[in-house]
Amino acid sequence: MTTLPARRLLLVHAHPDDESIGTGATMAHYAATGAHVTLVTCTLGEEGEIHVPELAELAADRADQLGGYRIGELAGACAALGVTDHRFLGGAGRYRDSGMMGLETNEHPRAFWQADLDVAAGHLLEIIREVRPQVMITYDENGFYGHPDHIQAHRVAMRAHELAAAEGIAPAKVYWTAMPRSVLEAGLTHFAEASDNPFAGITDLSELPFGTPDQQIAACVDATEQHAAKEAAMRAHATQIPATSWLYSIAGNFGAEFMGVEYFTLAVGEKGSGTGRYGWEDDLFAGLAPDDAAGPTEAGAQRGPDDAESAVVPAVGQR
Template identity: 85%
Template sequence: MTVVTMLPDRRLLLVHAHPDDESIGTGSTMAHYAANGAHVTLVTCTLGEEGEIHEPALAQLAAAEADQLGGYRIAELAAACAALGVSDHRFLGGAGRYRDSGMMGLATNEHPRAFWQADLDEAAGHLVEIMREVRPQVLITYDPNGFYGHPDHIQAHRVAMRAVELAAAEGCAPLKVYWTAMPLSVLEAGMTHFAESSDNPFAGIKDIADLPFGTPDAQIAARIDGTDQHTAKEAAMRAHATQIPATSWLYSIAGNFGGEFMGVEFFTLAVGEKGPGAGPYGWEDDLFAGLPEETAPDRSPVGTVSDRSSVGAASDRSSVGEASDRSSVGAASDRSPVGAAPDRSSVAAAGLR
């Protein structure tokens, strides 16, 4: 017997590179929308096989040893999603289809299954399949430099933006696409506050311009206040114990700033029209702001539990059109770095790998 699945009116799709990226970068946003009734779908592009291991007892799971870290991180990701209240998680192309490429410039970038080597249209095709099924109005991914220059983050951006183009031709593309961002004012305030702290995550960084990320406040489109979900975000981060040690500066900052640090996340708008906002730059406080009511589904069945591949097209809706920056997508054969590879010391200081 076929069981019909009905999806909520608001549907949010996130495309992340590795397990833990979703929790660190967008955890409060995911938990906020899930708690308020939206359907939140997370797509993770790799298993994170090349990650560092901060659990000594699990050190031999590393890629250079037993190479079992990826499988272990599947369980960590499942626990993180549960903490965020997200039940719809997929690996792009299926678990293990694409491998963690490691940091830019390493030999692991050339692994035949490295996500950095993925055929762009093939990988985007996997994402379009999910878009056909879920029909998200809003998508979140990274900017063209993958926020801080990691090849898998850059590739996740390329794949997501190419999928938007392909899905637009079918009328199932999201109406708004956001990129994760960090306002320069927030970074400057952080550097000032922690200048004399023993837990200074900015130690060794002399100028804000030395960081591989940071967005002028005027370019920020949305500020999502999920402080009511900051404990969910912290719980999700703690689920990634192999990647984020209990002594991480992230938790030290959380202790000082509490819900404000854990609960507020920022985004730039890459595709679609900005909705009503507030403040000097008109920042949105809702990623669905400005979307007309008629973009909501007609509540007709959009999928089945028994056979996801049999999902037909939902009611036709207008195309979102081309992505705002095709040049950022890049050809599938282009493996050159988008921007200079980040200084690893500055990346480590920011808590990124």
């Protein structure tokens, strides 16, 4: 048995590298401040591009070994973020990267896009039973930008939440990753004349598959103190994010603010108080009691009145 911290955060991501790009600073921030951070990755990212020429043979249309290699990259990223509890949904290799929407890879028999929703959600429910997170993070209905595995990760996470609610153990709050329109507008303006403009060809924000009105943002996690950890985690995913990536160009221009500030909408739960614009929360646990999740669980064990500071659950570790 292991005693876990009173604050427990669960993140559900589609592929290795998604955690670092979208929520790396948040993960590092909460890990550094003593929360138990659990990362669930739904696929190995087998269909990803390879930006390291000497590893080109690992590609899906060649040796098809990229997924195994990316397990190591993800381990390096988690180490950089200070996250020690990582799981692959259903076990490593249970679900395969589906590739971009509309490709033949969507139909692969192990493609995550083809996963039975209740079976996949059942795998996540097992983790919820074990860790009892108060807060869960995943994507919105469009998977942030429309990738089938991101959409499926959203569906699985939300279905698992429904199943957990039926057992009285659902996370009290569910957040979806988001990008405020004001931030996108600033980027569009800043890079208008840049040679490495990531917005090249975009003249209006409505052309982007993401972007949330600022008033709809619920939380802004300022983890600028963890910007270096996030960048290190991203660099661990070398096959996916080349050293010349525009992500690092933006970081060079905006520094800690770009790498260290992340935004979320609130899909489930009550919004707590916050000091940010429009009352944005600055803490994802805002408004929650020290332990709003039902707590321990081993063969139906019940929490006692003196257990508020921590939850006792079966030992967890790197998977």
